Amino acid sequence: QSALTQPPSVSGSLGQSVTISCTGTSSDVGSYSRVSWYQQPPGTAPKLIIYEVSNRPSGVPDRFSGSKSGNTASLTISGLQAEDEADYYCSSYTSSGTYVIFGGGTKLTVL
Amino acid sequence: QVQLQESGPRLVKSSETLSLTCAVSGYSLTTGYYWGWIRQPPGRGLEWIGSIFHSGSTYYSPPLKSRVTISVDTSKNQVSLRLSSVTAADTAVYYCARVNYYGSGSNWRPNWFDPWGQGILVTVSS
Numbered sequence: 001q002s003a004l005t006q007p008p009s010v011s012g013s014l015g016q017s018v019t020i021s022c023t024g025t026s027s028d029v030g031s032y033s034r035v036s037w038y039q040q041p042p043g044t045a046p047k048l049i050i051y052e053v054s055n056r057p058s059g060v061p062d063r064f065s066g067s068k069s070g071n072t073a074s075l076t077i078s079g080l081q082a083e084d085e086a087d088y089y090c091s092s093y094t095s096s097g098t099y100v101i102f103g104g105g106t107k108l109t110v111l
Numbered sequence: 112q113v114q115l116q117e118s119g120p121r122l123v124k125s126s127e128t129l130s131l132t133c134a135v136s137g138y139s140l141t142t143g144y145y146w147g148w149i150r151q152p153p154g155r156g157l158e159w160i161g162s163i164f165h166s167g168s169t170y171y172s173p174p175l176k177s178r179v180t181i182s183v184d185t186s187k188n189q190v191s192l193r194l195s196s197v198t199a200a201d202t203a204v205y206y207c208a209r210v211n212y213y214g215s216g217s218n219w220r221p222n223w224f225d226p227w228g229q230g231i232l233v234t235v236s237s
């Protein structure tokens with residue numbers, strides 16, 4: 001598998017909630033709790049927002065939450081704000097031999 | 112506060128070697144952590160290239176392994192990337208990042224990347 005599967009785009013209105021899925025296999029997401037999520041506003045570097053499936057680094061609002069079920073991890077953003085508009089990437093350790101696998105990215109549009 | 116800054120030539124000719132440096136400030140490489148390189152072709156997703164420990168222990172992405180060398184200079188507190196025989200497909204923004212990890216040897220497992228440098232766009236020209 002060359003990449004974790006994410007929807008290319010999602011959208012939501014201000015104040016609403018959106019969920020971005022990240023589907024892998026039993027070689028990565030399904031077997032390890034080493035899923036992380038990154039936020040990348042246009043023209044900037046990725047920023048860690050979730051690590052080890054559901055943990056938030058210091059300074060990341062609690063509007064961002066992560067979970068996992070089977071081979072699919074999810075990022076939920078509640079109370080959408082305009083500044084949440086960005087690309088979001090998931091990542092996981094993989095036992096397939098390539099060590100790290102990223103998702104293809106999801107563009108979040110805040111309406 | 113840990114800061115990472117990538118530098119190097121922004122234009123490389125096809126078949127030549129891409130060389131970049133990541134200067135780390137606010138944290139000594141010898142304290143711990145792996146340090147990695149990740150790239151992002153224009154308009155596309157992220158790809159892990161490889162990671163290195165201050166001891167010189169390295170892990171590389173298998174598809175790139177034959178062309179990649181990552182090294183560390185603890186006296187300058189910097190990490191370097193060399194990618195040989197580049198083609199247009201190597202045109203990308205190259206990022207360095209600190210790597211949280213678990214284990215060693217065949218049990219090495221990268222956990223997450225934080226923080227990241229601002230990135231540097233390298234274009235391969237024919």
